[in-house]
Amino acid sequence: DVKVTQSSRYLVKRTGEKVFLECVQDMDHENMFWYRQDPGLGLRLIYFSYDVKMKEKGDIPEGYSVSREKKERFSLILESASTNQTSMYLCASSLKGGLAGSSYNEQFFGPGTRLTVL
């Protein structure tokens, strides 16, 4: 079974703090993703990575950065946390993409980190 883990289930930080959210997958997946999920807005893609040291912006990258130094690990960084970044953060992984119409595009999610910024 695919296993995606995230460093914390719940996190409380103060405005202006630098926040690190870590995600690790154990299935040798090439692609990794960071989403945030807010009521009424659904899942929104922040950043994704298709290889080590590679990253691409998603739909809402402002205020975030990412790091992927190892294949199994993808970190989301909030450089200076703000209250509007209070949200549920979800990490996901999938096999190498680009194969249209195949199970390679199935994404598997971690348990999520509920971040509160005070």
Next chain:
Amino acid sequence: QKEVEQNSGPLSVPEGAIASLNCTYSDRGSQSFFWYRQYSGKSPELIMSIYSNGDKEDGRFTAQLNKASQYVSLLIRDSQPSDSATYLCAVNDYKLSFGAGTTVTVRA
């Protein structure tokens, strides 16, 4: 127009009935379609994937895809209280676009 739209819900169905969930998408080139189930406070869990036009059945779940109409649906037969959750439609390849979800409540 949103890339992926789902019937807004919430959807309430009696136990044993069929729950019908609908999803439309805007990218005509999409080739991969997924349904995720998300229980309250939990992360999304993949329950169905479909890549070709027609129906795909897995237990009590049936996914239906019509690429010409840019429409994908999920039927839950013999609905159980354990099916009460939010169902997310996801479309596209490697970089998925998600709908906002439809919350289903199965009443005993």
